[in-house]
Amino acid sequence: LLDDDHFHDECGVVGIFEHPEASNLAYLGLYALQHRGQEAAGVVSTDGQEFYNHRGMGRVADVFSAKDIKRLKGNRAIGHVRYSTTGDSVLRNTQPLVINYRHGALSLAHNGNLVNARELREELERAGSIFHTDMDTEVILHLAARVDGKDAGERLAAALSQAKGAYSIVALTETRLIGVRDPLGFRPLVLGRLVESGGYVLASETCALDLIGAEFVRDIEAGEMVIISEKGIESRRPFAPVGRRMCVFEYIYFARPDSNLDGINVYNARKRIGHELAKLYPKDADIVVPVPDSGVAAAMGYAEATGIPFELGLIRNHYVGRTFIQPAQSVRDFGVKVKLNAMPSVLKGKRVVLVDDSIVRGTTSAKIVNLVRDAGAREVHFLVSSPPTTGPCHYGINTPDRSHLIAAQHSEEQIRKLINADSLGYLTMDALYRAMGSRETGYCDACFSGDYPIFKEIGAEERQLRLIKEG
Template structure:
């Protein structure tokens, strides 16, 4: 598994200055033309991965069929000629960025992955990151496995192939017991849709119902809405569900029980605001983050503005709590494509301005509070500050709806190495000076926990979420990264 790669991605992120979720997964069983439902679901999950997507389907007469493409779902999986090659009532799909894989994009790394076993074929789509993939890969290669991709997820298929269990769900259990890290898996056989979450429940996975016999697995509830499916419940940490159109959902808990460590950054940024996590509206949680931020870090100003779109709910909460008016000081161009397709470096360097534009008439002469979801490298924040000052703002105050991101994530997020994270090398005051703003404040870790519903804040002895990117406390030891030289936080 190679070092995390940084995609040129969107204009807002021209310098790799945003944390990206690795991927989204979606699966459907018991409906006609299941692949069409999967394509719609992946479209709703596009925010979780914009590099590439893939769909696998099964039809009793035509067997397994697959399609994998680079780019957006809308540009590939809306074509009738392609979708007609994916018939059947059972299908799974995947959209990706990647944290583990080759530094040059290759179609062989695009999931779902497929394997043919003695009892039939199976396809698998994985959201998360395997932290002991290097050791597993070496072991499997020494025993004769031939890998087709550079993805850590392919280890699961090879581990399944070496299992002595008699059916595919049991082989999957066997394989996942060897895996460390984070995984939410959606898989399929000829008749079954399978969903599994790791014992810590780091990455999300939900169950939905559609029609009389149809069932859905999805990374988020927003993707259920687009196909008219009913949200049933979240798959529990450490749970495996095996679903058929005839027998419905069979649930088991094959892994040793552990305290839940759901990724708290799903609340802050990764999930769509119209999704539900843990029974809570993501939008309402982000608005409450803004409320907590206004209580912790008040400042005299004329206007509260969001850095769109991820900062908007928190900015609304901040404005409501502080009594300072909310305004659309920055307008997002919804139709801008990806900067890396532009032919010149000069155009690529204009990335932020291509996607975001300042509402000069509103900003001029004002003391402005800018609310953003995070500061990673600081490159984008500096450019946005310059745009606001160029528009005539009197003062610029940054309020950040997450604690300082000082540690990389190894559980399925595209994160810079630690020395590239601004908060890893600078104090808050040094960051304020570096960004050139009048003030800079982050929500505290306790404040973030209160916003997500933990009234007592973060219980430091046993935090209720995975917050390693803020605290440096990793719930699963990142064995591969330690092998490559990463140094864990020293025990206090």
């Protein structure tokens, strides 16, 4: 696995209502959301009678053939991309799930994480439920099958009322496409319109709307449920209102720069973070070099604000897939070299400001600093476009244990030494919110601040739930 030194988004979702090529559009939406998960992908479609599904391990382009898309009949479809660590990323744990229950069929794709999934699951099992997968999504489906409600929307709302945590969900029934975002609105979800067909699109990010030529309508709000049917769009507010707590890390790293989340363009936000870094750490340096791709926009902002020239001293090989065959007698720093190459002709003799989005375990950062020094840089000043990541995420982001978070275990000076930088500068919380415009809008920043909007159930060891492995 190439990159385990990062927080990783766990999922992206998309939904299409009323388009003759619904599954093809869903597939393209997933294409645009590929950065949110590259381990598995799936689409479920319906013609109002039957449900069709195709899921597989790997990237969207590898999972779907033209023949697969053709078999996914009907005018409505939902799709899902998933990231997860190797061990668990088995076919049975891919989404969207589709089930039959007393009200017909129901399909669901989920981005997020329930903090009380284990508790709910145990309760459901005590009541006689059986589980085919390890996914929270299945818990939600079980709940929806057991509650009452006049329509699928009410049932889904009643089910989710028992769930705590983060969820941006798209759901498909015989007649409806439903989108719902948890009361705190951790993960993004947007609504678009297919002008020609008069249909609708739901997606994790606006970049998915752009690719399929859908018009942006608006963000689904925290705590909102939209129900799209032949009668049009209905908006509901099934949950008790609480303050919005959108994940601030989406802006810093997860989302695509060309997406707008809750009204804020990601690329511009990152550039403003660069401006803030310039104010915090005005360096006496020759060049500003980003760690591509995640460090590019912040580095540009820093260069713009300081006037220090912006240079691409590290070139990224975009053909690198998730795996490669490594020689046994390893080349020094091979793991990072396969992705990044440092240019002596740019770096030699230079005092370099290096900008990356975050430092998680610190191992990759150390190797990158090494590369830059080996290419002849005289000084390396490492600026991080986020505050120190001192805690794990419980809201749908894959994070290492706290014990592996370098910033949870070491002082900034220790980290500087460990990554062999001449200086190290993290973004401050205040600067972060200056860049975001305002703190008041309501963000989650728990992995930086320790201020967790929802607590995880005690002793929840997800691991123990997983008894079944793909052979």
